[in-house]
Amino acid sequence: MRARTERDEVSKDLSVGLTKPLCFLIVFVIGIVIGLVSSSHIDRYFTSQPYNLNGDRESIPPNSPSTSSITNDETCTTTTNIVTSCVKEDCLSMKSFLSPKNLSHGMTDDELFWRASMVPEKAQYPFDRMPKLAFMFLTRGPLPFMPLWERFFKGQDVKKYTIYVHTNPEFELGVSNSSVFYNRQIPSQDVKWGTVSLVDAERRLLSNALLDFSNERFILLSESCIPIYNFQTIHNYLTNSIYSFLDSYDDPSRYGRGRYNRRMKPAIRIRDWRKGSQWFEMNRALAIKIISDTKYYDLFKRYCTEDCYPDEHYMPTFVHMFYEELNADRTVTFVDWSIGGAHPASFEGRDITKRFLKSLRKNGTSCLYNKGTTDVCYLFARKFGPSSLEPLLEISSEVFEY
Template sequence: MMRGKGANDEFVFKDSSISLMRLLCFLILLVTGIMIGLTCSPHVDRYFYFTSPPDNFYVNYVSAAPPPSYSTSIEKAAKTVSFDYNCSSGMASCEKEDCLSMEGFKMPKNLTHKMTDNELFWRASLVPNKAEYPFERVPKVAFMFMTRGPLPFLKLWERFFKGQDVNKYSIYVHTNPGVRVNFSNYSVFYNRLIPSQDVRWGTVTLVDAERRLLGNALLDFSNERFVLLSESCIPIYNFPIIYNYLIGSTQSFLDSYDEPSRYGRGRYSRHMKPDIKLRDWRKGSQWFEIQRTLAIKIVSDTRYYTIFKRHCLPSCYPDEHYLPTFVNMFYGALNANRTVTYVDWSLGGPHPARFEAKDITKNLILSIRNNGTTCSYNQKNTSICFLFARKFHPSALDPLLNISSTLLGF
């Protein structure tokens, strides 16, 4: 019985071996047939496209290019696509205008955009690595007005800019949202409002507005100097004098000094350590004038701005301490440590003296120009220390217009 069972097993094993061999032979024949079929197929070119070296790939791609009718159909289809993104103010679309043009990149045609502050500061912080400009660059002064409402001295400023080379200046206005500021279409201030946000006195929103103005002004690659002005500021010299003074300066003009009293060091918070120490703490006027290099550094800063936003709270005023401290810590060599905007603090208190209509005389302007002080300009002493002055009441406009042509030179 056992021998008979073994014989049956042997028979089954031999039969299975023969079946396996037949299956293998069938598979070999099948694969061989498929290979022969692929070799003869007109689609064999696809195989060579993906196995040929790069040079052969380019040749085959060109030889297999679609006929002209196909390209034409693509062009027709593209014309039917609508482009919603606007290059500038929404008036011209990419369909009609080259959105990657050099003109639009080096100087935006207008100031309308939907960027957030973070997006704006990132865009404004871009610095070309190539030293030469691919266009004739005339350095400009950016006049940045931070206002709470309309500009009461608009007529005076329009006189100041009248007849001047438009390639030498640019204007930017930041005002609270909801405030209606209507500039006529023949005014140099027309379409110069930047996207703005609410500003509250004594808070970090003042610094936000300053940085927002700088960010928008930096988008124009020809802007070289940046001066911050308020609605109560006036120029005390004509445009050529101010332009040459600022463009010719090797330093920025930002007030920064150590104030040991409670109005200076007394506002420092120990929570700013270790990044900002008491010995680093500085105070100064917020009305600055700075060069492009420093402006880029300011809009690029995140670390120290965040510290001030968290810890410089009333009775600490960020607009009086953030830039003076930040610039003193890292870029002191670029700064003259003074302002070019005159303010009268002789009355004491938290606000400076205000000049009204009855105060406006030739002697007032001359006394501001020549107030008995000297300052450093390009490592030399000079008596011209102030180019602008504040705080002027709106009633002072007419008396100023009466003396502007003879005294101010515009």
Template sequence: MTTVKPSLQSCIGEEPNNLDRWMRPPADLIHSMSEEELLWRASFSPRVKKYPFKRVPKIAFVFLTKGPLPLAPLWERFFKGHKGLYSIYIHSLPSYQADFPSSSVFYNRQIPSQVSEWGKMSMCDAERRLLANALLDIHNEWFVLLSESCIPLFNFTTVYNHISQSKYSFIGAFDELGPYGRGRYNYNMLPEVNITQWRKGSQWFEIDRKLALYIVEDAKLYPKFAEFCKPACFVDEHYFPTLLTIRAANLLANRTITWTDWSRGGAHPATFGQSDITEEFMKRIFEGQSCVYNDKSYSICYLFARKFAPSALERLFFLAPKYLGF
């Protein structure tokens, strides 16, 4: 029997619910599109902003990992009861085969992936790949980049409201004058990127659909960064902050919402294991916060935190009801 796929023409006269179903991507994220085809397809954007069907905006949680998600049980608890308000996408090493049970929110959420290396353009490629796959679902409105060592700091409702009600997207984009900021700029970036436009920020971000589209459609700055921002210019700290500053600086909160501890020094932030997860540690994350949210002073600055080792899971589970709210 031949299966006939519905065409756009066959959907024009259908009820909104049917059109809604037609717009949804397949439940199985595995596809055969090339990188070029994926980015092209993901760059589509409706010019008519009023949707002809009921659209509940979702947060796409995009996980950039090496392999397993050791903290998945904590995330399972975080997502429980909120189906329809989130999507999950996982980019891991191509050789990794996930074994999540069918009951898991992470089941079949891996996208076609390629090897990504720290500090190199392949890392940004992986992030673009995640965003592109998530953009295929028209219901995804916000996109949060996470790693396997990240945890949520609040319950799902708080996170959803904080992100959905923000006027800005959360990505750091700083004009740092020292050797680790402007010192990494290469004048071969001209004329596409002037040194005054050069920005630095955390790799971990939350952006809305408009900014995600800017990232996947970019063909102007990408070649420059791929050729002229190589270690010790760490491209994942500069490409997206610079691109989005040039395209939409007024839409950036200019800070990350992922808490990280750099107090120990070195090229990588601190990693916390079982012995670190105490009540005093949790209080240190939450207390004394003050930042700007929607142009006003606010006490919640971070919605996520990293880096947590697999051994931290049991203690995080124990303290989650008191400190994380779920």
């Protein structure tokens, strides 16, 4: 009896001893299973989330067009498939480098000017380069003469021109995708008349246009500018010119030399000081020199303030000092200053006649063109008010031939 009791106790102890490791084993196995399931869900979650270039995760719905299953044909997608997308779209292709499709970018002005200042050492182009005209519109908001410009560009070879628009940052042109102005706004900043911010905007337009290596001539235009010749005439005139057309002259009055600040010496002396219309046209070589300048721009930013109007003096002075041999010292944009004052004459609907428009094209004067002279001195004109649009559309085909 005692022996049986001892066997029962041994059996009981053995049963208890086996139960504990068995329970532990069961709990351990269950833990592994739960861990694997959770890991699978976590892995699927994180690999399905898009990442930005800074490594931060964004909460984008699975069906969003920004997810990794959809690529952007203009820029590389910022997803976990960034490398795959770039390879597929060939973001580093020669085509995308030579002529960016998308004008949107996150570069600061300093970064943009540095990028645009790059000049290849090799003279020969590795592609069939057709020199293009860059039409650069500097405006606060709408372009009231867009219908006229649309007619001007209609039917023209898109390999011969590009368009860039600088507006107030909050303004959107809001044009249809069939317009030549569609997606042509560049990243902009606020501009105030009579300040160096106007020069900043001009250099910003130049720099964005310089990113397209086929752009050879750069035309600054306002919202009140119109072309007074057809596209082909203007293209031939500018691409065949050996000079740029930037107004630059010595004005001894208080509106010229009177704006000079002696603190600019010795870098800029009174004899270097020049004045001119801001509505320029220039070639690629000169455009690169202007956006690459830091020293003289900084002097104007510091000392050309209040009633100095740097947009009328910075480029005329800088070009006169260093690159006068590249410049015709005149503008190709007609402006009527005969009324005096701080602003030129404005033309409204009642002023638009065939005779008036023909007088803008040829008025009996001649000007320098290459090594000779020509009676075609102006290619564009301003300042036209919105009421002039309809009469211009009515007679542009007859007078302007577009």
